Structures are given as structure tokens and as C-alpha cells.
Amino acid sequence: MAREQLGVFEAEVLRATMACGTDAYGLAISRAIEAETGRTVSVGAVYTVLDRLEQKGFVSSRWGEVTPTRGGRRKRLYIISARGQAALSPRVGSTQRPAEPAGAVPVGAR
């Protein structure tokens, strides 16, 4: 079976979901992306991507608890699935490390 492709933002959201652990909800994920990339991310954009990732089976979700600061509304907590981790694994660290130029010799190979 061909591996499903992940967009750049989808991969960022997936990575942030993994980083947030058991408390991964829209706002926490958007803040994690902001902390990692320095880019402001809207919560709405995060939810559209999370919805797409859930349809693909990369994440699963459940209702969380109500807190007073949320006006009595529940959180939707997301957790990355094994399939999501598999989709992400070749990409981990790809945004932090620039790609090596073609034909470059790794340090210590000579």
C-alpha cells in the first residue's frame, strides 16, 4: 500500500500533537507550533488540519474536561495513532536540519 502523503502543515500539526502528549487540543497544538516555528498559527487552521488527519486515521480524539476559563466548553483531546507516527517518522527533524547538497560527503567518511 502506498504511504499517504503529509503536507508541511499537516506534519507540523502531527509533530506538535505528539509533543503535547496527553494534553493535545487545538490551542495547545497551535502554541506548540508557534514555539517551534515562530509562526503565528490560527486555532481554526489547526482544527481543519486535525479533522483531515482524523479522517486519514493519523490521530484519534476524545472529549476532555470542562474548565472555567473555557466558558463551560469541553476540550477535544487528540492523540497520535501508530499510523500517524509511521507517517511522521521519516520527517522527524527534517525542518530543523537543512538538506545536504547532492554529492556531499558525510563528516568522518574519509
Added chain:
Amino acid sequence: MEKVAKPSPGLEVRRNGRRFVFRDGKMTAAGPKSGWYEPGLSASEIKYREQLVAGALGVTADAIARDLKRSTVTRLEIIASNAAARIVAESEKRSPPKGAAGLVAFFAPVKVREQLLGDLEEAYFDNVKRIGPRAAKWSYRYQVAAAAVAFLGPRILAWSGVAAVLKRFGAS
């Protein structure tokens, strides 16, 4: 000087569907209890409570007299109602912009509406502490606009056929 009776634990007031209780010189939101008017309240107790509420709010006797001429409601009702109105106004000043929150219900799918509104509200109250209520309101409106673009954008593209054209030419 007339001796006033000792007040009962708290005076409940209802305003705009919300309940408030006046206790220890402060008006605060009350729990889900019965209405504010207590039948059988003695005249002296009403007067004592009036003094407490008026003292806490800085209401002048003249203002109360003017209101009484225009209306048949009791003094206590006027003062308590004004106090509750002030609290409602204060709390609305601090709450997220209602129009923007209403827009979310218009464009966001039902399955993400609750968590999206909750997240926006949580971010709003964090921002109130961090950057103040005015900037927090603008940040809230910006987040709602950005969410509208995120949710409506793909639907508009699909509807207009632009997405199909882009896909055909390899741009996703």
C-alpha cells in the same frame, strides 16, 4: 434613631436572566436559587438593606426619589436592579466580543464548534491578563476571521471550481 433589623444572609437579585447576591457589602454572581424578592420582608429590614446597597454603590437619596416618582416599584428593587445592571455591564466589558463568537456558529461545522469556541475563549482570557482587554478583543476577532478563512476557503474554492483547476495543473 430607628433601630434596623439584622439582615438575612444575602439579598438575591435577578437581571438579564442572571442571578446575583448582595452579601458583605459586595454584589457577586449567585447560584441557581429562587428569585430575588423575599415575601414578608419587614420594612425595617428593607431599609437596612437599602442603606447597605446604597452605601456600597454610592447611590444618592435624590436619585432614588426621582426613580420612585416615575415608577411604582419599591426603593429596594430600583437600587438592586441598578446594582445588577452595573455588574452585568462590567462582566460584558470583560467577556469576548459576542458578534465574533456568533460568527463562529455561522461558519464552523457543528463537530468543531464547541472546542473552537472554548479554545478562543481560553486564549482570550490569557490575552486579557497579558495584553489587556482591548487588545485581547482584537486578537479574538482576528482569530475568528482566520478560522473563517480556514473553514470557508476550501469550500469556496471547491464550489467555484478553482481547486479542480489547480489540481489539474499540479498545484495543490
